[in-house]
Every structure is written in C-alpha cells, then in structure tokens.
Amino acid sequence: MAISRIAFALALASGLASAQAPTTPKPAAAPAPTTSQVLDRQLSNLEREFVPAAEAMPEEKFNFAPTNGEFKGVKTFAEQVRHIASANYMFAAGIAGEKAPADLGGENGPEALKTKAEIITYLKASFTYAHKGFAALTEANATASIPTPWGQGTTTRLALATLTVAHGFDHYGQMAVYLRMNGIIPPASRKP
Numbered sequence: 576m577a578i579s580r581i582a583f584a585l586a587l588a589s590g591l592a593s594a595q596a597p598t599t600p601k602p603a604a605a606p607a608p609t610t611s612q613v614l615d616r617q618l619s620n621l622e623r624e625f626v627p628a629a630e631a632m633p634e635e636k637f638n639f640a641p642t643n644g645e646f647k648g649v650k651t652f653a654e655q656v657r658h659i660a661s662a663n664y665m666f667a668a669g670i671a672g673e674k675a676p677a678d679l680g681g682e683n684g685p686e687a688l689k690t691k692a693e694i695i696t697y698l699k700a701s702f703t704y705a706h707k708g709f710a711a712l713t714e715a716n717a718t719a720s721i722p723t724p725w726g727q728g729t730t731t732r733l734a735l736a737t738l739t740v741a742h743g744f745d746h747y748g749q750m751a752v753y754l755r756m757n758g759i760i761p762p763a764s765r766k767p
Contacts, residue, residue, distance in 0.1 A: 609714065610712060610713075610714055610733070611711075611712040611713065614733075614740070615710070617740045618705055618706060618739065618740055619706075620740075621739075621740050622702045623763075624744075624747055624761075624762075625659065625698075625743055625746075625747050626695075626702065627762035628747060628750050628751060628754060628761050628762060629656045629698055629750070631754055631762055632652050632691075632753070632754060634690070634691045637652055637653045637694070638651045638652065638653050639651060639753055639756075640654075640753075641753065641756060650683060652750060653691070653694055654683040654684070655746050655749055655753070656694050656695075656698055657683055657684025657685065657688055657694055658683050658684050658746065659701075659746050660684055660697045660698040660701035661680055661683075661684035661685070661701070662739070662743075663702060663705040663739060663743070664679055665724045666705070666724060666735045666739040667704050667709065668704075668708065668724055669708075669721065669722075669724035669730070669735045670708040670709065670711055670732045670735050670736060671707065672711070672721065677697070677704070709736055709739075711732070712736055716732055717731065717732050718731045718732075718733055719732070751764070
C-alpha cells in the first residue's frame with residue numbers, strides 16, 4: 576500500500592510538472608496565397624524561361640524562321656517575341672481594365688521594333704506591366720464578366736491571366752525549337 580501511495584504521488588508530481596512546463600508555441604501557418612499571387616508566380620515562371628530564351632538568340636539570327644518542312648508562313652523568332660510582348664500588354668490591360676500603355680502593333684507586335692535590343696526592352700517592359708495587371712485581380716473580381724481586350728465578346732480576369740501564361744508557354748516552345756535549330760540549347764534546358 577505504501578508503494579502504491581508513493582507511485583501515485585510520483586505520477587501526480589510528474590503530471591503537475593509537465594502541466595506547468597512552458598510549451599513553445601507552434602509557428603502560425605502561413606496564410607494561403609491569393610489567386611492573384613498564385614497566378615503571378617506562374618507569370619514569373621514564364622518570364623524566367625521566356626526572357627532568357629529571347630536573349631539567347633544572337634542578333635544576326637533574331638529574324639530566323641524555319642524553312643525546311645511544313646513551316647510556310649510561320650513567325651520569325653523576333654516576331655514570336657514581339658507577339659508575346661504585345662499579348663502581355665493586351666491581356667494585362669484587360670485584367671486591369673485600362674488601355675494598354677504601349678503600342679500593340681498587329682499580330683506580330685509593333686513593326687517599328689527592329690533590333691534585338693529594342694524587342695528585348697519591349698518584352699521586359701511587357702512582363703513588368705503584366706505583373707501590375709495580375710495584381711489588379713482579386714477574389715471578388717476574378718470571375719466577373721468583362722469585355723475581351725480584342726473587342727469581341729466577354730471573358731474574365733482569371734481567363735485572361737491563365738491565357739497570358741498558357742499563350743506565352745506555347746510560343747516559348749516554338750522559340751525553343753528555333754533555338755535548337757540554330758545549335759543553341761535554351762537556357763532553361765542547360766545543365767548547371
């Protein structure tokens with residue numbers, strides 16, 4: 576009986592000691608990212624692959640377009656880059672509900688941009704503006720119906736944001752082929 580009283584006293588004492596021991600608070604879970612933040616990360620992923628690919632093509636090959644096979648009428652490398660930069664401006668302006676701050680040109684972007692340096696500057700500025708446009712997307716306005724920036728029908732800001740990324744990666748794939756046809760490994764595919 577004395578042993579059970581001692582065991583009980585020890586159990587009680589250890590329980591009280593552990594109840595009084597300071598506990599370290601668990602770190603608060605990071606807040607879930609917003610839809611705008613998730614989409615902006617996707618835009619950043621595109622930018623990290625697209626811009627270095629555009630910069631990788633030498634100036635003297637910047638107007639390259641394949642000719643062997645079924646490539647009649649395809650965009651040149653420079654036109655691919657101008658086209659995506661122009662689309663970035665158009666889609667981001669639609670998301671933000673404003674007029675694009677740069678010349679969009681036609682299907683292949685502004686024809687006045689001729690040199691690699693001019694086109695790369697336009698491309699980089701288009702990504703800066705696209706990030707601004709994506710920041711205008713909120714949980715409340717993401718799926719609201721808005722006019723398309725190309726003038727026919729309606730769309731949503733969410734659709735324009737996903738189109739920006741998907742469209743950019745589509746053309747990135749074409750640019751990667753053009754680079755490889757010129758003996759250049761796309762920067763995103765190079766081994767460290």
